[in-house]
Amino acid sequence: MTTEEIYNEIVAEKESGQYPELDELNSTSKVSVYRLMIWIFAFFSKTIRELFESFKIYIENVFAENQHGTLLWWIEQIRAFQYGDMLEFTNGVFKYPAIDETKQIVKRVALETLNFVLIFKVATEDGNGDLIPLDTAQKTALQSYINKVKFPGTYTQVISENADDLKINLRVYYNAEITTAELDVLIADAVNEYLKNIVFNGNFNITELTDKLQTVTGVVNPVVKSAYGKAHSQAAADYLLIDDYYKAASGYFTVDELNIEYVPYV
Numbered sequence: 315m316t317t318e319e320i321y322n323e324i325v326a327e328k329e330s331g332q333y334p335e336l337d338e339l340n341s342t343s344k345v346s347v348y349r350l351m352i353w354i355f356a357f358f359s360k361t362i363r364e365l366f367e368s369f370k371i372y373i374e375n376v377f378a379e380n381q382h383g384t385l386l387w388w389i390e391q392i393r394a395f396q397y398g399d400m401l402e403f404t405n406g407v408f409k410y411p412a413i414d415e416t417k418q419i420v421k422r423v424a425l426e427t428l429n430f431v432l433i434f435k436v437a438t439e440d441g442n443g444d445l446i447p448l449d450t451a452q453k454t455a456l457q458s459y460i461n462k463v464k465f466p467g468t469y470t471q472v473i474s475e476n477a478d479d480l481k482i483n484l485r486v487y488y489n490a491e492i493t494t495a496e497l498d499v500l501i502a503d504a505v506n507e508y509l510k511n512i513v514f515n516g517n518f519n520i521t522e523l524t525d526k527l528q529t530v531t532g533v534v535n536p537v538v539k540s541a542y543g544k545a546h547s548q549a550a551a552d553y554l555l556i557d558d559y560y561k562a563a564s565g566y567f568t569v570d571e572l573n574i575e576y577v578p579y580v
Contacts, residue, residue, distance in 0.1 A: 320360055391460075397456075477568040478544065478564050478568070480543050482538065504530050505523065515566075543556055543562070
């Protein structure tokens with residue numbers, strides 16, 4: 315409300331007849347003492363309202379920007395980890411003296427909770443932009459960083475492993491005018507591109523893979539006969555049959571074995 319609106323409300327309330335003791339204050343001059351007093355009160359009332367509103371907005375912004383401990387907050391903290399730098403305790407919080415994005419080695423991070431434990435799946439990149447696990451020293455440094463920024467009593471675990479292995483068996487009906495040697499390359503590229511575009515810690519989806527294979531030149535009808543998945547550290551005997559979906563223990567995938575049965579479509 316403006317000062318004038320507040321002033322008019324007070325004058326209207328005074329002249330409503332509910333306060334006969336104020337009837338003697340009947341001057342219509344804007345510079346009469348009582349009208350000047352009302353104007354001063356209206357001005358300070360407007361000012362105080364604006365101050366309170368500004369303070370409310372400030373508090374709301376502080377709260378919105380400092381929701382410590384939420385899943386998104388944790389993901390931001392892990393991405394901010396700088397390998398080779400030490401946190402400093404300044405003004406009640408741990409932070410780096412300077413931000414150096416070249417040292418922020420965590421390129422993918424996902425957070426899961428299991429039995430009150432926060433589980434961080436993380437990966438970095440090689441020189442070609444492919445995902446790889448943190449090495450032992452990097453993983454240890456990240457765990458030390460987490461131990462400093464976490465709340466007391468919080469249990470955490472860092473997982474950074476080689477990509478989960480997939481074994482995929484396909485039957486591909488194809489245009490006989492294209493060679494199977496060409497198709498081998500095109501199909502392998504399509505499978506790898508599909509896997510690379512799965513969101514980190516997302517699901518391998520047989521239907522989505524089939525849709526991707528249908529875009530390959532020369533492929534008429536791709537059929538996923540079977541697919542299996544396992545953590546890289548597991549033995550071949552540990553492969554699990556994938557019915558519809560498969561979530562990688564590491565958060566990402568690689569093709570360990572791709573078998574293709576070609577059927578010419580003429």
